[in-house]
Amino acid sequence: MSNTYGTIFRITTFGESHGNAVGVIVDGCPPNIEIDEAFIQSEMARRKPGQSKIVTQRQEDDEIEILSGVFEGKSTGTPIAMMVRNADQRSKDYSHIADRFRPSHADYTYQEKYGFRDYRGGGRSSARETLARVAAGALAKMILAKVNIKIQAYVSQVGPLKLTTDYKALNIPNAETNIIRCPDDAVAAKMIEFIDETRKNKDTIGGVVSCVIEGVPVGLGEPVFDKLHAELGKAMLSINAVKGFEYGSGFEGVEQFGSQHNDKFYADEQGNVRTQTNNSGGIQGGISNGEDIYFRVAFKPVATIMIDQESINDKGETVTVSGKGRHDPCVVPRAVPIVEAMAAIVMVDFYLRNKAIRLD
Amino acid sequence: MSNTYGTIFRITTFGESHGNAVGVIVDGCPPNIEIDEAFIQSEMARRKPGQSKIVTQRQEDDEIEILSGVFEGKSTGTPIAMMVRNADQRSKDYSHIADRFRPSHADYTYQEKYGFRDYRGGGRSSARETLARVAAGALAKMILAKVNIKIQAYVSQVGPLKLTTDYKALNIPNAETNIIRCPDDAVAAKMIEFIDETRKNKDTIGGVVSCVIEGVPVGLGEPVFDKLHAELGKAMLSINAVKGFEYGSGFEGVEQFGSQHNDKFYADEQGNVRTQTNNSGGIQGGISNGEDIYFRVAFKPVATIMIDQESINDKGETVTVSGKGRHDPCVVPRAVPIVEAMAAIVMVDFYLRNKAIRLD
Amino acid sequence: MSNTYGTIFRITTFGESHGNAVGVIVDGCPPNIEIDEAFIQSEMARRKPGQSKIVTQRQEDDEIEILSGVFEGKSTGTPIAMMVRNADQRSKDYSHIADRFRPSHADYTYQEKYGFRDYRGGGRSSARETLARVAAGALAKMILAKVNIKIQAYVSQVGPLKLTTDYKALNIPNAETNIIRCPDDAVAAKMIEFIDETRKNKDTIGGVVSCVIEGVPVGLGEPVFDKLHAELGKAMLSINAVKGFEYGSGFEGVEQFGSQHNDKFYADEQGNVRTQTNNSGGIQGGISNGEDIYFRVAFKPVATIMIDQESINDKGETVTVSGKGRHDPCVVPRAVPIVEAMAAIVMVDFYLRNKAIRLD
Amino acid sequence: MSNTYGTIFRITTFGESHGNAVGVIVDGCPPNIEIDEAFIQSEMARRKPGQSKIVTQRQEDDEIEILSGVFEGKSTGTPIAMMVRNADQRSKDYSHIADRFRPSHADYTYQEKYGFRDYRGGGRSSARETLARVAAGALAKMILAKVNIKIQAYVSQVGPLKLTTDYKALNIPNAETNIIRCPDDAVAAKMIEFIDETRKNKDTIGGVVSCVIEGVPVGLGEPVFDKLHAELGKAMLSINAVKGFEYGSGFEGVEQFGSQHNDKFYADEQGNVRTQTNNSGGIQGGISNGEDIYFRVAFKPVATIMIDQESINDKGETVTVSGKGRHDPCVVPRAVPIVEAMAAIVMVDFYLRNKAIRLD
Known part of the structure; x- marks a missing residue:
């Protein structure tokens, strides 16, 4: 069941980096949504390898095919399956690691858990799985567009270089004009x-x-275990290489006093309930309060480096793991659309769940 | 469904802070576990109000009653229901906030989501719900004890005061000898x-x-969406007042190079696969690798302060919210057993899930 | 997880026949429903032992206590926990079967599955668990009443005696005027x-x-696996002693030709789409079509008889099992409210799920 | 979520009868299972159209492609996606019903539920979806073969013609030697x-x-809601055209007295606990007792007939629906492998769930 995410709007992904295909079934897409295939493809392009000099130079077109659930250009309410055939598969690139465990990769843990693994390019543990999330996320964004929810991610730190400007002072769409995706x-x-x-x-x-x-809108998110930020956190932590999640005031907020941190309510000119500050990050008691939701996601350095590293093989012998193949020196530019996709999936799910809690 | 957590080992909690009772059903507890009621009660005592001068002075005994699932001192494999009757309920303490929204509390969001709320002491959004988690967590700890998994939490920061010592250099059990629970x-x-x-x-x-x-043990956690750290993250973020979660190298790890951050494998004298460092925090590809798992959880300042605050009421009028009642000036000492409880619940669940994935 | 039923409207039951209490948590009850405790109690009375000469003569009041989720007489949207303390527990009645397996009871299968069992009165396998379902079903009925869905069950067969009259020709409420509940x-x-x-x-x-x-209303039920009749079937088959389920034309329908069996559509005077016959039992493609839903549930003879039976004990030795205690000669009169309760739970769940599938 | 079935061994299907493809993701297949593609294909052949003169004469090869989860001929523990491209799609055959509701089909209920439907060949409501179940079921059978569980279905009634012989007296494999699949x-x-x-x-x-x-083996199935026969019942009732399910003594058992119906335990020569009769159908208290499990599934006559029928269109006008295309006069011969597939999926799921309930 670990390959399914969501409750009402539910995605199930499949595929290994060097298998036949990678794809997703989206179950619970509302009917009558116009499906813009070009938009899905454009989201795929934001994630795909080879898009700039600072990402992996693998060339994959990642052309999505819709297999079901769409009729006359609109969703029918039935499962939408989407798939990308794997192309540029240099499986031979991986024969040198078939018997050895790359440091900080999932080689060892998969081997132990399953007693057997597809060693080609990380198999299922490869970040190639995230293309399925981006395809599903593109659908989720189309749904959110109909209810005016907008999600934007950007790179705010690379190594020691931090963008400290508050998001409100940034022109976030500008992030898409440079290859690192920093506004x-x-x-x-x-x-x-x-x-x-x-x-x-x-x-x-x-x-x-x-x-x-x-x-x-006010009211998304469920109390207790399925708090909106708890699900957003799980969704983000499920992305390859993520090591931390914080929302609103986050880890810095612990240094504040309650009198500083509390967000005071007021009624704006239209009578809407608003808060003067937003340390809550748009969520109170696990439920959206109508203010902007904002959060930060930490990505570790990519484990595959081009420097030789000492490790062991499956017999416990000391071996050298050499970096081969074409890899990303930093994941964050390609992670931006993945973060948006998972956020979109979470938001659609809560939007639909929220319709089910009241009788009227 | 938002009041249930877990897949195989599953808890469902109920109860409001000023209702009749707060409790939990634990479904999926393996049979034949000796149930030590005194231990459950001792865990309750670590969370309960009034335990020291730096926590709320409410007096509640939080005496747990086991309603089902235990026969002749052992679990039967059927649901274990546990309950605490609410005592010291000064509901009148809350009549002054029945119509107004306390800053950074869940009053407004519950009101909007449900169109109606139990305003007494936060109702279901009260941290009193967490006593049910601690009771369930005590069961989980008994199960983990049988497989030699040990969970210890402690306070590592209060406001600007940080304990920077690496956990390996600490005598963690010493945390229980002082009222802040810092080792x-x-x-x-x-x-x-x-x-x-x-x-x-x-x-x-x-x-x-x-x-x-x-x-x-090696192998706990599921690939893709139910990564071990993703579930730990969700579990922690579901605790009241939590704003962030990081594991292993966390947010600081983003500043490292791959060559620094990678955990090199070696075989120890017994032939076990180990890593020389543990930036991975004991988890690789979402699956435990046998090293210690460690993580940090950020708690915001408690929203209820004794200082008058400006807010609005349900008519949108500006009002003053005065702090009344007996509240915690800082949640972390009482949060320690809650963090442990949720971690224990997650670990038991993955331990049992892991048994189901292989045929042999 | 086997003690939870439902998706959006979700019940989790606990308790053994001779433990401290039997109860239920209902999660997902919409807020603002007026909770009529007297009605819940009256439903309990329809199920309770000792209600007539043809049921077990055990005396249990089965007084329900609401523990949470209700404030000022209305549901708050949070979990509603309800509980009955076990009274008239003659546990000693069961010491004679502690080591032996009663024929066609769950003694042997529980013993093997769990390695250990609460032998008193069947423990968790006792039909006493169904009181929790009836309490939850009473809530479900209150919700259905607000949307004009009405559920009525009755006894249509006892042994060889069949009521063959079509349900439309019956005055079903009359069933409640006699102790067998046959109209x-x-x-x-x-x-x-x-x-x-x-x-x-x-x-x-x-x-x-x-x-x-x-x-x-038209549209309840989900295509493919969660067809409305598939969930109704599972819900009914989950009731103790049930051996079969059929809806609409059922097993008899297999003898018909398509030209006889098909339900022809027509538009009634108000323009509503109706069918001329209803062999479909109100469900087409797993989804309600607006016609009456009707189904039949087969209950086996109660396994506990007052006649001595040969069996074996947990050492494999041949022993005699004597019928002791006070038991039902036939379950159907007490099963009527249980069937209604489970049907009500299924219908509320689908009603709420249906709200979540469309964006508008 | 309605397109997913199972808990640990979980299938999610997609595809419409006249869309691009029909397929399935199987999540939770244990690793290291040798995957026999020829066997999967042979199961597909048992279900496929055109196999004999008494089934539909549509010609579809139903060639399965495995997209993921298999490496070097063995399952890896990751999701196994399988797909069949739709061929012989005579969509034009359906243009005549685009605006009208075929009697006893799902046209009307889908239209009302989703406000829109894929009218070609029933779209998602078509029994073509069941090919995905058969593919998944073939995997499930391979797993069951490793633990010596064997599933066999056969046709026991067509219209008024009943095979009344007890299954023990039949040579069930002989069913596969004739086109109706009756032994x-x-x-x-x-x-x-x-x-x-x-x-x-x-x-x-x-x-x-x-x-x-x-x-x-003894012990499969969960008490209370997920009883083994309740899940088998749901699985069967989820198959297109099914109207009833009974196991063991079924509906006929209601006419027996407890003294007749009870299955007396004895110890066989090897010391195994057995029952002298098997009215329980191999399940007691929802849990397998080691005896054969047997059940019956009722299929209604196919709704598509070649005779003109009166119906209405989406404007409520009376219209004639003429039977066109190539359809089955009776579903049961092709339903045999579908029943086996769903039974296999249920049994694998419970087999794996059972491993997760005990700590040892």
């Missing part, structure tokens, strides 16, 4: 240079993706 | 003083709880 | 006499409960 | 003739499929 062009330039340098050193570096959700 | 007595003393000062200022402060899980 | 008084009298005779012979007999659901 | 050749011949006659009359007829599961 501040000056900081972006430094980040790109830093990654380029890191790549030349055959090394990798971590980063942070920030995300803002606007237009959320 | 370093010197830091503990400062934290206690800081909280006491904050309380005198009628204010509240945030903090961080750290948690270490030892003895975890 | 036709003449047939009822024969059934009562038959059961009385059977009881005098220290034996038991099976029967059939029929159920009709009126006022169902 | 008794004489009865089979009559059934075939009856169907042929019905087909010539442009009509259709119902039937019953019986199923026997041998080699089931």
Whole structure:
């Protein structure tokens, strides 16, 4: 069951990095949604390899095919299956690691858990699985567009380089105009240079993706275990390489006093209930309060480096793992659409769940 | 469904802070576990109000009653229901907030979501719900004890005061000898003083709880969506007042290069596969690798302060919310057993799930 | 997880026949429903032992206590926990079967599955668990009343005695005026006499409960696996002693030709789409079509008889099992409210699920 | 969520009869199972159209493609996606029903539920969806083979023609030697003739499929809601055209006295606990007792007949629906592998669930 996410709007993904195909079934898409295939494809393009000099140079078109659930251009309410055939599969690139465990990869844990693994490119543990999430997320975004919920993510940190500007002062769409996806062009330039340098050193570096959700109605999220931020947190932590999640004031908020941190309510000119500050990150008691939701997601440095590393093989012998193949020096530029996709999936799910709780 | 957590080992909680009772049904407890009621009660005592001068002075015994699922002192494999009758209910303490929304509480969001709320002490959004989690967590700990998995949490930050010592250098059980539950007595003393000062200022402060899980076998956690750290993250983020979660190298890890961050494998003298460092926090590809799991949980300052605050009522009129009643100036000392309980519930669930994935 | 039923409207039951209490948590009850405790109690009375000469003579008041989720007489949207303390527990009545397996009871299968069992009165396998379902079903009925869905069950067969009249020709509420709950008084009298005779012979007999659901809007039920009749079937088959389920034309329908069996559509005077016949039992493709839903549920004869039976004990030795205690000679009169309760739970769940599938 | 079935071993199907493809994701297949593609294909052949003169003459090869989850001929523990491209799609055959509701089909209920439907060949409500179940069932059978559980179904009734022989006296594998799949050749011949006659009359007829599961260990099935027979019942009732389910003594058992119906325990020569009779159908208290499980499934006559029928269109106007296309005069011969597939899926799921309930 671990390959399914969501309650009402539910995605189930399949596929390994070097198998026949990677894909997803989206169950619970409302009927009568116009399905814009070009938009899905454009979201795929934001995630795909080879899109710039600071990402992996693998060439994959990641062309999505819709297999079911759409009739005359609209969703029918039945499962929408989508699939990408794997192309540029250099499985031979991986024969050298068939018997050995790459440091900080899932090779060892998969081997132990299942007694057997598809060693080609990480198999199921490969981030290639996330293309299925982006396809499903594109559907989710189309649904959210109909209810005016908007999700935007951007890179806010690469290694030691932090974008400290508050998101409200940023022109977030500008992030899509540079290859690192940071809305501040000056900081972006430094980040790109830093990654380029890191790549030349055959090394990798971590980063942070920030995300803002606007237009959320009051009342989404469930109390107790399925709090809106708990699900967002799980969704983000389920993305490859993620090490942390914080929303609103986050870890910094612990240093504040209650008198500073509390968000005071007021009624705006239209009579809407608003808060003067938003340390709550748009969520109180696990439920959206109508303010912007914002959160940050920490990504570790990519585990595959081009430097030789000592490790062991499946017999416990010391071996050298050499970095081969074409890999990302930093995941965050390609992670931006994945973060948005998972956020969109969570929001659609809660939107639909919320319809089911009241009789009227 | 939002009041249920877990897949195989599953808890469903009920109860409001000023209703008749708060309790839990634990479904999926393996049979033949000896149930130590005194241990459950001792865990309840670690969470209960009035236990020290730095927590709320409400007096509640929180005496647990087991209603089902135990026969001749052992679990039968059927649901174990446990309940605490609410005592010291000063519902009148809350009549002054029946029509108004306390800042950074869930009053407004519950009102909007349900069109109606139990305003007494936060009702279902009260942290009183967590006593049910602690009772269930005590069961989970008994099960984990049989498979030698051990969970220990402690306070590692209060406001600006941080315990920076690596957990391996700490005597964690010492945390239970002081009222803030910090293993370093010197830091503990400062934290206690800081909280006491904050309380005198009628204010509240945030903090961080750290948690270490030892003895975890290789292979727990599921790939893709139900990664071990994703579930731990959701479980922690579902606790009242939590704003962030990070494991292993966490947010700091993003500043490292891959060559620094990667955990190199080696075989120890017994032939066990180990890693030289543990930036992975005991989890690779979402699955435990046999090293210690460790993580940090950020708690915001308690929203209820004794200082008057401006807010609005349900008619949108500006009103003053005065702090009344007996509240915690800082949640972290009482949060320690809650963090442990949720971690224990997650670990038992994955332990049992793992048995179901292989045929042999 | 086997103690939870439902998706959006979800019940989790607990308790053994001779433990402290039996109860239920209902999660997902919409807020603002007026909770009529007297009605819940009256439903409990329809199920309770000792209500007539043809049921078990155990005396249990089955007084329900609401523990949570109701404030000022209305549901709050949070979990509603309800509980009955076990009274008249003659556990000693069961010491004679502690080591032996009663024929056609769950003694042996529980012992093998769990390695251990609460042998008192069947423990968790006792039909006493169904009181929790009836309490939850009473809530479900209150919700259905607000949307004009009405559920009525009645006894249509006892042993060889069948009520063959079509349900449309019956005055179903009349069933509640006699102790067997059969709407036709003449047939009822024969059934009562038959059961009385059977009881005098220290034996038991099976029967059939029929159920009709009126006022169902078009569109409830999900295609493919969660078809409306598939869930109704599972819900009924989950009741103790049930051996079969059929809806609409059922097993008899297999002898018909398509040209006889098909329900032709027409538009009535108000323009509503109706069918001329209703062999479909109100469900087409798993989804309600607005016609009455009707189904039949087969109950086997009660396994506990007052006649000595040969069996074996847990050492494999041949032993005699003597019938002791106070038991039902036929379950169907007490099963009527249980069938209604489970049907009500299924219908509320689908009603709420249906709200979640469309965006508008 | 209605397109997913199972808890640990979980299938999610997609696809419409005239869309691009029909397929399934199987999540939770244990690793290291040798995947025999030829066997999967042979199961597909048992279900496929055109296999004999008494089934629909549509020609579809139903060639399955495995998209993921298999490496070097063995399951890896990751999701196994399988797909069949739709071929022989005569969508034009359906243009005449685009605006009208075929009697006893799901046209009207889908239209009302979703406000929109794929009218080609029933879309998602088509029994073509069941090919995905058969593919998943073939995997399930491979798993069951490793633990010696064997499932066999056969046709036991067509219209008024009943095979009354007890299953123990039948040579069930012989069913596969005739086109109706009835183990008794004489009865089979009559059934075939009856169907042929019905087909010539442009009509259709119902039937019953019986199923026997041998080699089931004691202890499968969960108490209370997820009883083994309740899940089998739901699984069967979820198959297109099913109207009833009974197991063991079924509906006939209600006429027996407890003293007749009870299955007395004895210890066989090897010391195994057995029952002298098997009215329980191998299940007591919802849990397998080691005896054969057997059940019967009622299928209504196919709704599509070649005779003109009166109906209405989506404007409420009276119209004629003419039978066109190529359809089955009786579903039961093709339903046999579907019943087996769903039974296999249920049994694997419970087998794996059972591993998760005990700590040892």
